[in-house]
Amino acid sequence: MKRFGIRAASLALAVLVGLSPAASASIALGDELHGGSVSLAPGSGLTEQVFWSNSKSDLRTERYITYSPTDGVYPVVVYGDKLLSRQDLAAMAKSLEAQGLRVVGGINGDFFDLLTGNTLGVIISDGALRTTSGGYSAVGFRADGTAFIGRPDLAVTATFGGSTMRITDVNKTRTAADGKHEGGLYLYTDEYSATTQHTSAGYDVILTPVTTGLGETVDVDLDVTDPEEAPRDGEPEETDSAPEETGSDHEGDTDSVAADSQSLEGESAEGTREVDEVTGSLVLTDRLTVGGRLVCTVDQVLESEKSIQIPQGKLVLTVNKQNNQWLLGQVSALKPGDQVSIDVTAADSRWEDVVTAIGGYYKIVTNGQVGPQTDSTANPRTAIGIKADGSVLFYAIDGRQSGYSVGASLTQVAQRLIELGCVTALCLDGGGSTTMTVTQPDASAMSILGSPSDGRPRAVSNGIFLVSERKPTGELDHYYVTPYDSVVLSGAQVPLKATPVDENGYAFSDSGTVSWSIRNGDGIVDVDGVFTAGSESGTTQVTAASGRAEGTASVTVVKTPDTISVTNQTTGAPVTALALDPQEQLDLTAGAVWKKISLASQDTCYLWSADPAVGTVDENGLFTAGAKSATGNLTVSAGGAYVTIPVTVAGHIRTLNPFETAGDLTALTGSDTALVNPETSGDLVRYGKQSVRVDYNAGQTGSASLTAALPIPTGDHYLSMWVYGDGSGNTLTATMTDAAGTASDVVLSTLDFTGWKHLTAALPAGTTALQGLSVVHGGGEKAIGTLYLDQFTTSTEELTDEMAPSVSVSAEKGVLTAYVSDNVDKEFDKSAVTLTLDGKAVDFTWSTSDGKLTYTLPASDSKLHRLTVTAVDQSGNVGRGSYNLLPVTQETPPEEGEPGQGAEGEGGGTVTTSQSPFVDMTAHWADLYTTYLYDMGVVQGVESAAGLLFQPDKNITRGEFALMVARWMGLDLTAYADMALPFADLDATPVWCVDAMKAMYAEGILKGSLDNGVLMGRATASISRAEAMTILGRIQGKGYVSQPLTFSDAATVPAWSLSYVESLVGQGIISGYDNLLRPNDSVTRAEVVKMLFYLL
Secondary structure, eight states: OHHHHHHHHHHHHHHHHHSOOOSOEETTTEEEEEEEEEEEETTEEEEEEEEEETTTTEEEEEEEEEEOOBTTEEEEEEEOSSTTOOBOHHHHHHHHHTTTOEEEEEEEOOOBOTTTOOBSSOEEETTEEEEOOTTOOEEEEETTSOEEEEOOOEEEEEEETTEEEEEEEESSOOOOOSSSSOOOEEEEETTSOSBOOOOSOEEEEEEEEOOTTTTOEEEEEEEBOOGGGSOOTTOOOOOSOOOOOOOGGGTTOGGGOOSSGGGOTTOOOOOSOOOSEEEEEEEEESSOOTTEEEEEEEEEEEEESSOOBOOTTOEEEEEESSSOHHHHHHHHTOOTTOEEEEEEEESSGGGGGEEEEEEOSEEEEETTEEOSSOOOOOBOEEEEEEETTSOEEEEEEOOSBTTTBOOBOHHHHHHHHHHTTEEEEEEOOOGGGOOEEEOOTTOSSOEEESOOTTSSOOOBSEEEEEEEOOOOOOOEEEEEEESSEEEEETTOEEEOEEEEEETTSOBOOOOOOOEEEEEESSEEEOTTOEEEEOSSOEEEEEEEEETTEEEEEEEEEESSOSEEEEEETTTOOBOSOEEEOTTOEEEEEEEEEETTEEEBOOGGGSEEEEOTTTEEEOTTOEEEEOSSOEEEEEEEEETTEEEEEEEEEOOOEEEEEOOOSHHHHTTEEOOSSEEEEEEOOGGGOSSBTOEEEEEEEOTTTSEEEEEEEEEOOTTOOEEEEEEEEEOOOOEEEEEEEETTOOEEEEEEEEOOOEEEEEEEEEOOTTEEEEEEEEEEOOSSSOOEEEEEEEEEEEESSSOOOOOOOEEEEEEETTEEEEEEEOSSOSOOOGGGEEEEETTEEOOOEEETTTTEEEEEOOOOOSSOEEEEEEEEOTTSOEEEEEEEEOSSEEEOOOOTTOOOOOSTTSOTTEEEOOOOSOTTOTTOTTHHHHHHHHHHTSOOOBOOTTSOBOOTTSBOBHHHHHHHHHHHHTOOGGGGTTOOOOOTTGGGSOHHHHHHHHHHHHTTSOOOEEETTEEEOOTTSBOBHHHHHHHHHHHHOBOBOOOOOOSTTGGGSOHHHHHHHHHHHHTTSOOOBTTBOOTTSBOBHHHHHHHHHHHO
16 A cells, blocks of 8 residues: 555656646746646655746746655765865766765855855754754755754853853854954864864864764753853953843844855854853763764864864864853863763754755745745755655755856745745755756656856855665656757647656656647647647647656747747758858748747748849748849748848859969960960059960961860859950850860950950859860951950859959957958958958968957057058959057148058058157158158168258158169069160269169059150159059959049049059058149159058
8 A cells, every 4th residue: 555655656757747838827937938847756746847038038047856755765864085175966876876875956056155164054964963053044954854944042061171052153264252253162063074184283182972872862951051151260351241142033133144155255153152051961972963062082282383183083172262261161171081962953853853954044934925035136046945745845946157057036935935825935955056856757867957157057165965875677657758848839849758657756768658638729749749830829738648657848839929030951050141142041940039039930831932132042941042143031930920031142253263372373384376475564464463474376387275174163154354455356165074075165355455354154053173265366467466364253153343342441458350341242262361460471360250350469669660461352352451659649731742541440640759860851741751761771861960860851752762662572682783775864873773663664653655766764864653653453362352433633634544443542652632642743752662661
């Protein structure tokens, strides 16, 4: 009958806790959203519930274990190796499992001192008193598992030397009678710590328990001596500094309520109860027990300066030397062999029956009412409550985590426990200490539930656990259905699993057939346990049964979510916009959130639709982009909620070959009819600083050919290149091959144009490589000619991109940040981005996904520095942005005639103080730039009696300009000394600039000018602004952003200079003044140094 009764009770509990309560509201916590329960062991079950707090617009997540006293399942208090040791609940649980016990569940325990590890309240385990109560309430469990909450009010006394004296505390930090602390006698057992932890002098008495007569009862009638009232011959006059006693459990002290142990700074316990006498019957024991007497003999009496070891199996009676002299005399007078009797009594005799107890700092429910302790701050909380029927709730609510659980105040926890039927409750340590652990039926070890607010379980001084001594029986009692608590979107499928569990809470294997059914709610479940949610919101109970055994899972169905989001199925990255190549496929997945809860769903739960122009999408979220560039929207909806994703379909461009290096040129091989050579003349380069020159002769065979070895990227359908035509009328063709090596020719264009032109041709299906190029003679007069080729690219559709990337640069708190974006290229590899500091490349941190560059700025050295970020897109377009690191700045208006400012961060209208080497640059707007270029060795100045002069406002000559630019480029002028210049006025060229002019001419930068058909260098003549900008444009390379001129005098810019001027204006290097560019005016030396600086 007993066996049957236990099984029946277990089955009934399994059925009851398996049912999630109907959706309702909690006055304490808010609207109940969902929840579920599971049987853990006979008489023990776990419930998890989530609420929506309307006041905080956030979630609260609670868990509690309901325990009804049952044979073989009981509570235990656990701590580390010693009372002062700290462990997290996982380590504590493992220590129980190592003893062969099954951990049903557990929560963290009492508040403790973070500095010492001392628990504030009482601990009783295995019937032995481990620490005294400190005047706080506690929960006590009897041997039969029944519990009560009250104040232990323990009195501990020591009788020796003819007197009985109060022991202030057991296994708590010893104090001195210093006016701030009580002092007195303290007692330590070997469970306290390895040592007494003392830091000051005192007397330590080593005691050995007497083991004879154990279990006998002795009647005692002892008067307790107050050391303050005892004779004190020769004792110094006492001071009235006794600490004021606190009220019961800090009643009504709501302002001092602590969330957890971290908030308990300065809190102190009251110590043991003060009594005048000890009377009654006590049981002789060999350990400290409530209602017991422990008789000991003295081993040693030590006068110690600090901490001593606590011998195994022994006790230490101790007193600080800063104490009452009579008391010190009593202790120091003890001798080995003397007897010391230690008595433990309680005002409430119920504590004599307690085998397990743990203290709590706040009593929050009394006689079914809130109080006496309350507060109004939401925090993680841990509590123990006792219901009217005697069952016990081990309760935890997580907190400090928006979107999961914000926690609750003491008042709300008390109200919630009353809602759950508790008539008395105690709050344990909370905050980061709040942790719950359980062993699920199908697990062999415990696991942490929820999410501790510290991010991981905190190491605490103790915890209280339910453990089971029961062993597996292998007889089916009920089913553990998982997941037992789900929140899903309408139409979602949830695979459920029914695991057989025996009467003692152990899962086992069983080949029996399980039938599935819907107990209530909307939805269907198939024979395999796959539940499909219905179309309406509500809670559905799904039951698995076999014979009399059954188990239930709760599924909360949501029809209309609050939000819907879309992510990339492969990477998991959120998708808020799509930019795809034509015909590109992307597998998407949708997710929904309701009340900050992520709903379980499948892609088929949503309605997917797309504008036809941008592509198609199937019911599983597989999106296929259209064949052509377009813009539109993708929409995902469910239950009236929806999200719209903007979609851009745009072809990409890939660089096939930029022809910037000698290695690039090896991709093209000349022949007898077509010679291939590099070309660096700026006018004959489309991108960068080099192109390919092809000198061909198609007259002998009717065509001139060169071979190529350029693989075509998979998925690209077009080949493009820039060609500088010769107007010959011949035809340019490309030879393509497929994977089988089959060749086919594609016509690129008729060469009926001169200058640069972008040519594009569709590739034959299956093309894998560009094998060659040919010029086919059309029968005209020009069978011989020259072409220039640059920037070969491939693309997914016919595209021409001449827009430079956008580069924005800023600096804050010592970090330079740049963002790079482009109208065609979706992202940039790090290799396409460079960062220079004063013209020299430096390394940086690059994020490809968001096009972000970061760089830690160098420490200030009171000098000007320039940082420039350059990005090159796949089409060869170059974007740049710069930032100037300025010394101490002074705000002043810009000087009239000053060249334009550069990009953001380049100090429009600011000058800086510097240590200029030039005596004529004081307070000049170009002072900083001349100093910078002087330090670089670009400018040197002119010696004078007054000192070194720069002559900033003097018009610069062509020779001076050539020398300045050659130095800025870092050219070795001696390497050009043997070169001959073709200028007719070479004899008039100053010797100091001859090599510079040779270098500039050799590099194709300086070309001279015709004077009546004679080429002149005119080294001593002033150079115009247009000429200077042309030369600077040539040294920079091609592909930078270009901007149409809007100046009032734009029409006066010479045609041969226009492209260079537009580029420098587009980059912000030149901006003019008063809407005038003055291209034909002479340029001053100061203007040139600033141009060179901003060119960096």
